[in-house]
Amino acid sequence: MPPVIEVRELTKRYSNSKTNAVDGISFSVAGGEFFTLLGPNGAGKTTTISILTTTLTPTTGSARIAGYDLVKEAGAVRRNAGIIFQKPSLDLNLTAEENVRFHAVVYGLYPFRPTFSLMPKAYKQQITELAEILSLKDDIFKPIKTFSGGMKRKLEIIRSLIHQPKVLFLDEPTVGLDPASRRNLWEYIKRVRRESGTTVFLTTHYLDEAEDADTICIISKGKIVAYGPPEAVKARLIEKYLLIDASDKNRLRTELKQLNIPYSETPLFKISLNGTPTVHQLLKAIDTPLTTVKTHNPSLEDAYLAIVEE
């Protein structure tokens, strides 16, 4: 199966900037995959998502969504994408149903009718189902401003799915939600994935939200700094090692070679602890008088911060 999202050497430099906001990134996302673009604020996440959703033209590079070229076939890309923006995209003075109806008409699913009762039967059916899923009942005909933050987000997600997009883009969807709503929303997104099989493209700066992803892609200053399944990225991130040094560097070098301990000079001697030897075993084995001994054992959070601040 061809990838649903394919990004090649994508670069964006804003016209008033001297550096690239997105700097030659490439990745691909398979159908049904849960892909997370992780990075701090200003890393280029929103720029990337804006390019992939056709509101911004890349400076160089190319991308295909659902097989369509982003620049040449923007209309087809739009039809195949659903987007949850960072900022709420609901009209507060309008009812939930009106917000959904306007979306459906703009996406060409139904003809426009000024009231709900004049809309086609299929649409009414869909709204009834939708109200049931959200357990909204008649509240669906109430103005959005009476809804809670979490409920608004859910409504946006459900709305973005009614044109059955191949990819659902979620741009930091939990920003501003309290922990309970956040968890609740995640359970809902999981359910959506399970039931619709939609590919999900998430951007976030919360590490914990990335843990359920099939693939994590960490970007910093517009460049990809880590990429792969969460376990692999974690393993790479949480690199435990020992740093040692001696005044007689040559002797230490020879000894480490004799003991068959792999090392690198950084310029301190760096020995990985992800394998079998423990710090204790290592130190016991070395006879050369050491001047420095340091262990490096970061938490996932530390490692993430270190990698994005590099």
Place this chain on the structure above:
Amino acid sequence: MHEANAITVIAYRDLLKFLRDPPRLVSTLIFPLIFIGILGGSFQSSLGDQVDFNYLTFIFTGILAQTLFQSSAIGVISLIEDRENDFSQEIFVAPVSRYSIIIGKIFGETFVSMAQGLGILVFAVIIGIQVSLTQALVLIPVCWIVCFFGGAFGVIIMSNLNSQRAANQVFPFIMLPQFFLAGIFAPINNLPWFLNLLSLISPMRYAVDFVRAVLYKGSPDYSQVVINNAAINFIIIAVLFGLFLIVGTFLFVHRERNR
């Protein structure tokens, strides 16, 4: 068909948002009412004797055209800010032509301005300005054209601005001189040549003159108040409308995507 539906829904949403926002409804009417009621009234009583035409009617026709023109322009310009807020974000990623978005927005703001225009007309009748039923009916298409023109003017202004902040700063400088150059408060028949030149390139001038040319038709004041006849104004408005809309939308889309 899809594009027509999209245009309708974009316009309908605009009108619905306006009607569901009572404070905005009231506030949009306050300025025109101040201008006509207070400014027009005081001009009429202090300067009315020095001119041969009714000052209040003169200012009413000017303010009507100006309000419709400006309100539509501001409404369209608000797209700059809107595209990062509420449902407008959705519209910009939806599979519809950018021209449809702009046209829908112009239609929507036209409805909104027409609602304001109706308010002004009712107020005018209340304070005793003579408007016949025929005149009121003729005003409908005339006002419609003025709103469209204002909307297209908004598009060309918007296409040259980056942010709502820039729009808020620049807009008064573009609009305020036109108040005077378009002859809303005082006739512009005898302007010095340089002001006349500036007046000729003020789009609002043609909107105001168009409304007056229609409303003063057959009135003895016509020759003192109206500069060009309705047909000439209409042709100028039509040409500028097409130009503003096409060039403006092209520039807007181009700027928007090539930030």
